[in-house]
Amino acid sequence: xxxxxxxxxxxxxxxxxxxxxxxxxxxxxxxxxxxxxxxxxxxxxxxxxxxxxxxxxxxxxxxxxxxxxxxxxxxxxxxxxxxxxxxxxxxxxxxxxxxxxxxxxxxxxxxxxxxxxxxxxxxxxxxxxxxxxxxxxxxxxxxxxxxxxxxxxxxxxxxxxxxxxxxxxxxxxxxxxxxxxxxxxxxxxxxxxxxxxxxxxxxxxxxxxxxxxxxxxxxxxxxxxxxxxxxxxxxxxxxxxxxxxxxxxxxxxxxxxxxxxxxxxxxxxxxxxxxxxxxxxxxxxxxxxxxxxxxxxxxxxxxxxxxxxxxxxxxxxxxxxxxxxxxxxxxxxxxxxxxxxxxxxxxxxxxxxxxxxxxxxxxxxxxxxxx
Amino acid sequence: xxxxxxxxxxxxxxxxxxxxxxxxxxxxxxxxxxxxxxxxxxxxxxxxxxxxxxxxxxxxxxxxxxxxxxxxxxxxxxxxxxxxxxxxxxxxxxxxxxxxxxxxxxxxxxxxxxxxxxxxxxxxxxxxxxxxxxxxxxxxxxxxxxxxxxxxxxxxxxxxxxxxxxxxxxxxxxxxxxxxxxxxxxxxxxxxxxxxxxxxxxxxxxxx
Numbered sequence: 001x002x003x004x005x006x007x008x009x010x011x012x013x014x015x016x017x018x019x020x021x022x023x024x025x026x027x028x029x030x031x032x033x034x035x036x037x038x039x040x041x042x043x044x045x046x047x048x049x050x051x052x053x054x055x056x057x058x059x060x061x062x063x064x065x066x067x068x069x070x071x072x073x074x075x076x077x078x079x080x081x082x083x084x085x086x087x088x089x090x091x092x093x094x095x096x097x098x099x100x101x102x103x104x105x106x107x108x109x110x111x112x113x114x115x116x117x118x119x120x121x122x123x124x125x126x127x128x129x130x131x132x133x134x135x136x137x138x139x140x141x142x143x144x145x146x147x148x149x150x151x152x153x154x155x156x157x158x159x160x161x162x163x164x165x166x167x168x169x170x171x172x173x174x175x176x177x178x179x180x181x182x183x184x185x186x187x188x189x190x191x192x193x194x195x196x197x198x199x200x201x202x203x204x205x206x207x208x209x210x211x212x213x214x215x216x217x218x219x220x221x222x223x224x225x226x227x228x229x230x231x232x233x234x235x236x237x238x239x240x241x242x243x244x245x246x247x248x249x250x251x252x253x254x255x256x257x258x259x260x261x262x263x264x265x266x267x268x269x270x271x272x273x274x275x276x277x278x279x280x281x282x283x284x285x286x287x288x289x290x291x292x293x294x295x296x297x298x299x300x301x302x303x304x305x306x307x308x309x310x311x312x313x314x315x316x317x318x319x320x321x322x323x324x325x326x327x328x329x330x331x332x333x334x335x336x337x338x339x340x341x342x343x344x345x346x347x348x349x350x351x352x353x354x355x356x357x358x359x360x361x362x363x364x365x366x367x368x369x370x371x
Numbered sequence: 372x373x374x375x376x377x378x379x380x381x382x383x384x385x386x387x388x389x390x391x392x393x394x395x396x397x398x399x400x401x402x403x404x405x406x407x408x409x410x411x412x413x414x415x416x417x418x419x420x421x422x423x424x425x426x427x428x429x430x431x432x433x434x435x436x437x438x439x440x441x442x443x444x445x446x447x448x449x450x451x452x453x454x455x456x457x458x459x460x461x462x463x464x465x466x467x468x469x470x471x472x473x474x475x476x477x478x479x480x481x482x483x484x485x486x487x488x489x490x491x492x493x494x495x496x497x498x499x500x501x502x503x504x505x506x507x508x509x510x511x512x513x514x515x516x517x518x519x520x521x522x523x524x525x526x527x528x529x530x531x532x533x534x535x536x537x538x539x540x541x542x543x544x545x546x547x548x549x550x551x552x553x554x555x556x557x558x559x560x561x562x563x564x565x566x567x568x569x570x571x572x573x574x575x576x577x578x579x
Contacts, residue, residue: 094487095486096462098467101467101468101471102471102474106468106471111461111464111542114464114467115460115461115462115464115509115511116462116509117460117509117510117511120509121511132510132514134508134517135508135509135510136506136507136508136509137462137487137488137489137507137508137509138487138488138489138492138505138506138507139487139489139490145505145506149506149521152521152524152525152528153520153521153524155524155528156520156524156527158520172474173467173470173471173474173486176474176478176483177470177478177480177483177486179478180477180478180479180480180483181480181483226504226530227503227504227505227506227530228451228502228503228504228505229455229492229493229496229501229502229503229505230496230502231450231496231497231499231500231501231502232497233497234484234490234493234494234497235480235484243502246451246502254528359487359489360484360487360489360490360493361487361489361490361492361493361496361505362493362496362497363489363492363493363505
């Protein structure tokens with residue numbers, strides 16, 4: 001079978017330090033979301049999934065420390081040589097160290113410290129990568145696009161191994177922005193639910209390690225993927241959902257598989273009115289209305305540049321255990337098109353699973369994992 | 372791998388706009404924001420959305436208008452086959468600084484939406500109805516090798532048939548935008564889409 005093998009992964013979140021720890025919590029229905037009171041972040045209390053300890057030691061920022069912890073665990077569980085010239089490090093983030101702008105006076109030094117290429121360089125030096133890191137910052141599809149980019153680069157033969165890591169942290173900058181959009185839910189977010197009222201932010205780092213080496217050919221693979229743009233509006237999703245559907249259909253076509261062969265869809269499911277409605281329409285338009293769907297935002301909140309990576313890691317673990325994690329927060333369907341939102345733990349043979357995402361700037365992405 | 376070609380390119384820097392090596396507009400001694408507006412007026416661009424854009428989007432959008440003028444991409448390609456792959460060093464920091472100022476008073480959603488570098492891709496897509504592949508890469512310096520590699524993969528895997536790629540950066544009063552139109556057929560210019568040509572065009576005005 002075509003595709004690039006997934007050989008290791010990690011989720012470093014408020015729920016746990018490894019994919020296994022995280023998956024155990026997801027199976028138990030434990031969420032990382034709680035009511036946070038922190039006047040440095042917001043004058044009012046807000047729901048969020050945040051780390052409860054400080055990260056202010058060492059030469060690395062919190063953003064960099066959670067990435068390093070996530071990558072270290074994923075690297076410990078495989079035999080990839082980071083110093084190999086066939087190994088590339090790909091970083092996904094929307095805002096990186098932007099929290100520094102909340103706390104410090106802007107000058108030339110801070111400019112360098114905020115730049116994503118500075119973080120990528122420091123992390124690459126920490127691990128000893130010899131290739132220049134590749135950085136993707138493409139709103140909320142960053143994580144899915146980073147995985148797809150890795151797959152494309154490995155298939156071209158340029159590299160054999162890719163360490164894809166993504167993270168974002170909760171900052172006043174980002175929280176105030178979503179608050180200004182009236183997009184933050186006053187309760188833990190409720191994806192696809194009739195009473196959903198917006199998103200919950202979260203912070204997490206995630207890592208996937210991919211390889212084109214044939215010795216891993218029995219592993220779960222990234223088989224295909226596609227990106228599209230709505231060409232409609234910067235912050236509101238497409239009214240027709242045709243463009244996300246187009247990315248899904250191209251992904252299936254490139255893998256030569258039919259809609260009925262898709263066993264599960266890991267949705268973006270931010271729990272904003274517009275996103276979930278648009279996604280439901282796109283799923284329906286792609287003739288996948290009976291396929292089980294979940295959103296993990298009720299466990300982690302929206303983790304921005306990490307979301308596509310951690311949600312893929314959970315999907316891959318689901319495929320290993322043949323278990324679908326329910327959509328935390330979902331009770332009653334609240335979208336206009338029929339979609340099969342999972343609300344309880346399901347055991348099901350999972351061979352072909354889709355991960356989808358959409359973001360500001362009108363971008364959409366889909367990626368297919370196969371067993 | 373099949374060869375691909377640069378069929379047009381546009382540079383905007385130092386108060387000058389070039390297309391395919393020809394100087395189309397120049398002015399002197401004005402700040403970047405005023406330059407974007409004076410170029411907008413000079414080229415008779417009529418697009419009210421321009422006024423609400425941040426500087427990164429104004430610059431990228433202006434350069435894309437000049438790059439694509441007379442190219443009639445829609446006659447040659449389906450909208451889903453036209454990709455946009457851009458890059459810069461400081462993402463949306465220019466607007467991040469502006470947004471950060473508004474937090475002290477009333478956070479502005481109209482400014483916040485521009486605090487992502489790929490918004491300029493969204494603006495170009497909305498203007499032209501382009502619905503294909505997108506990517507925004509961050510690199511400390513212009514990375515011609517990455518653009519060559521990634522865009523060639525998009526072509527060879529049929530993920531797109533035509534692509535606008537390049538660099539667009541604004542920070543305080545510094546700016547530079549270099550956009551390339553890449554296609555499978557040679558058309559007017561005889562410029563292969565290879566890293567050396569990208570670098571030569573990117574650095575064409577470095578001494579000037």
